[in-house]
Amino acid sequence: MKKLSKSDHLKIYSYMLKIRRFEERSAQLYGMGHIGGFCHLYIGQEAVVVGVLMTIKKNDSVVTTYRDHGHMLARGLKPKKIMAELTGRADGYSSGKGGSMHMFSKENNFYGGHGIVGAQVPIGTGIAFTHKYNGDKNICRTYIGDGAMNNGQVFEAFNLAALWNLPVLYIIENNKYGMGTSVDRAAAGSHLYKRGEAFGINGEIVDGMNVYSVIKAAEKAGDYVRAGKGPYILEVQTYRYRGHSMSDPAKYRTKDELEEYKNSDPIEIVRDEILKKKIATKNEMDKINKEIIEEIKLAAEFALNSKFPSKEELYTDVYI
Amino acid sequence: MSTEILMPALSPTMTEGNLTKWLVNEGQEIKAGDVIAEIETDKATMEVEAVDEGFIEKLLYKEGDQNIPVNKPIALISAEKNSKAKSINKKIETTLKNAKQDLNEKEESNPISNEVSMHISKDQITMRQAIRDTIAEEMRKDKKVFILGEEVAEYQGAYKVTQGLLDEFGKKRVIDTPISEHGFTGLAVGAAFKGLIPIVEFMTFNFSMQAIDQIINSAAKTLYMSGGQINCPIVFRGPNGAAAQVAAQHSQDFSSWYAHVPGLKVVAPSTPLNAKGLLREAIRDPNPVIFLENEILYGLKGEVASDENFTIPFGRANIAKEGKDTTLVTYSIMLHKSLEAAKILQDKYNLDIEVIDLQSLRPIDSETIINSVMKTNRIITVEESWPFASVGSEIVNLVQKNAFDYLDAPIIKVNSADVPMPYSSELEKLYLPQIDDIVKAVKEVNYI
Known part of the structure; x- marks a missing residue:
């Protein structure tokens, strides 16, 4: 693993914190009725996407599930435009027509935001196919929830990726529950990443609560895929603090379980590391936190002041 | 005593075949299971094995003979060697004469079914060639275009539509997939999001049900969900509807299923000419297009435009026959049955029928339909799909809303029976709309 610079450490901390504060604000706006529909928060899983972010090249592609707010922030998308989308406003990334689960940014090579598990x-896998077809040496990172690992098309895609040696890095975010069903109750066999073995796809388990473990694994896996060795699978063990969506009370798990994970909070791990390495002082880090809170507050204000889409917008973007 | 070896039916839709090669000679002894000939069908070149044992007495066709009807004797076997009895010779000559006569007659008859007759001329091309040529022409022009599907490359296409493409474009752009419709359709959608132009061949549209989530939830909706950022330039194509006796799971017409979906465009060619024009338009369209072919029409010959930029804009119907008494609105294979019905109605009842070939189902050319109804005051829809919520149902709505006062009779929809497709050929005939059904409907709205 490449040595992380001082600014790398602070970037990691800032991004993770930004995602956390953004999601907390989203929960608040949901409670106030400004965000509707389904809203899946990323709190607890920040180390996964930020760890992977540290290994991404500009022209690489990313595609993910509906738990996508953190992914978008990590891909460099603007919090205010994400929040405007969540609140269904004209300034949102999808002009208010996608919502929480369906957000895209072609210029950032971010291909969604997909609502179907x-x-x-x-x-x-098809985006990776295109990278190979075009011979551009870029790769596609494809995130998968643990629930989707029981979905047939995933294995069809694994087979195609291995068969055609496609530059795709599959990242399973195993947060232990597919909605209310624990992985143990949904998936036969042992580790999820091992399901790639049948297709000759290598993979490994990664501690997703520790961003440094994620960076190390993602870097190695990214290099492997970029070298033209075909697909690779990372099964990142993580945990979501909140329910599946805003309407889920998460009664299927114990408070003790949740507390246990909160005690190894991914952001605290980074904070401790920064303090230990004397990269920044407590005061400096509190300042970063305050700045982020302010940025997210402004994003929320921007969203709530943004106009709703015009009537005409209903009929645009069906065809081009 | 001689035994006849008959031209075998080697595929569900085969009505005739070409004798490409004899692997036995006259006088040769054969055993059951010996390969005796190679026959070219509408789909592939197949080996024919002997079922009976004996000596090849006479080969009734020579290598290279074409369009030999199914069930015609192609050779005679005798139990004994050197069987030269006069009676047998006479029989051979008669059989041979009849066979030759059949061959000549065949050139005059129809390629579709006993019910539908079309003019065939040698310099015209088949629907299958028209589709292949268009794919090849567009692939030559644009490196972003590629084709994938089951058996499209090395096998040369399950229905020979992609014949020769692998040789010309190589395996990077002509790609055999495993039997994973959900997976390869999603992969193609992802490739289209990223800027390529995939042509997805479904061996039949029945198998697109395995992939329908990717077609509707991903291909059709992402432009909208992304606020116009990510379009999906893709063509889903393959045979749709009934072939011949392939029964319930392989005979469904999906036109109204896909035409229901905003974000998709849906077209259904009926001739080599519009197949070329519509397919080129489909490949060049930046939106997802469902291109519904018909297996029985693959062998249909017709003229095509020689211009390599000839396209037919979507949303434009073709008035296949002008008339003033009743309008028939149809598409795909039912165009030919409708034209045949129009001929009968003219001859027997002196009714001048207007036949509209929709070509494009979404967008639909409502203007042409409405104008025609305003002229004829009677309209019948003819389509192969089930009747409930069919394309015809939508046309009924269009007409009652826009030309209510012009109607002199209720609108009749001619559809397939509202049951799963049966296997038996007799029941299959009852299931599908026939020329008689169309004639009957037209008579009914003319109160005859």
Whole structure:
């Protein structure tokens, strides 16, 4: 693993914190009725996407599930335009027509935001196919929830990716529950990444609560895929603090379980590391936190002041 | 005593075949299971094995003979060697004469079914060639275009539509997939999001049901969900509807299923000419297009435009026959049955029928339909799909809303029976709309 610079450490901390504060604000706006529909928060899983972010090249592609706010922030998308989308406003990334689950940014090579469990996996494989077809040496990172690992199209995609040696890195975010069903109750066999073995796809388990473990694994896996060795699978063990969506009270798990994970909070791990390495002082880090809170507050204000889409917008973007 | 070896039916839709090669000679002894000939069908070149044992007495066709009807004797076997009895010779000559006569007659008859007759001329091309040529022409022009599907490359296409493409474009652009419709359709959608132009061949549209989530939830909706950022330039094509006796799971017409979906465009060619024009338009369209072919029409010959930029804009119907008494609105294979019905109605009842070939189902050319109804005051829809919520149902709505006062009779929809497709050929005939059904409907709205 490449040595992380001082600014790398602070970038990691800032991004993770930004995602956390953004999601907390989203929960608040949901409670106030400004965000509707389904809203899946990323709190607890920040180390996964930020760890992977540290290994991404500009022209690489990313595609993910509906738990996508953190992914978009990590891909460099603007919090205010994400929040405007969540609140269904004209300034949102999809002009208010996609919502929480369906957000895209072509200029950032971010291909969604997909609401159907598993659908993003063949799609991400197809984006990787395009990278290979064009011979551009870029790769596609395709995120998969643990629930989708029981979905047939995922294995069809694995087979195609291995068969055609496609530059796709599959990242399973195993947060232990597919909605209310624990992985143990949904998936036969042992580790999820091992399901790639049948297709000759290598993979490994990664500690997703520790961003440094994620960076190390993602870097190695990214290099492997970029070298033209075909697909690879990372099964990142993580945990979502909140329910599946805003309407889920998460009664299927114990408070003790949740507390246990909160005690190894991914952001605290980074904070401790920064303090230990004397990269920044407590005061400096509190300042970063305050700045982020302010940025997210402004994003929320921007969203709530943004106009709703015009009537004409209903009929645009059906065809081009 | 001689035994006849008959031209075998080697595929569900085969009505005739070409004798490409004899692997036995006259006088040769054969055993059951010996390969005796190679026959070219509408789909592939197949080996024919002997079922009976004996000596090849006479080969009734020579290598290279074409369009030999199914069930015609192609050779005679005798139980004994050197069987030269006069009676047998006479029989051979008669059989041979009849066979030759059949061959000549065949050139005059129809390629579709006993019910539908079309003019065939040698310099015209088949629907299958028209589709292949268009794919090849567009692939030559644009490196982003590629084709994938089951058996499209090395096998040369399950229905020979992609014949020769692998040789010309190589395996990077002509790609055999495993039997994974959900997976390869999603992959193609992802490739289209990223800027390529995939042509997805479904061996039949029945198998697109395995992939329908990717077609509707991903291909059709992402432009909208992304606020116009990510379009999906893709063509889904393959045979749709009934072939011949392939029964319930392989005979469904999906036109109204896909035409229901905003974000998709849906077209259904009926001739080599519009197949070329519509397919080129489909490949060049930046939106997802469902291109519904018909297996029985693959062998249909017709003229095509020689211009390599000839396209037919979507949303434009073709008035296949002008008339003033009743309008028939149809598409795909039912165009030919409708034209045949129009001929009968003219001859027997002196009714001048207007036949509209929709070509494009979404967008639909409502203007042409409405104008025609305003002229004829009677309209019948003819389509192969089930009747409930069919394309015809939508046309009924269009007409009652826009030309209510012009109607002199209720609108009749001619559809397939509202049951799963049966296997038996007799029941299959009852299931599908026939020329008689169209004639009957037209008579009914003319109160005859």
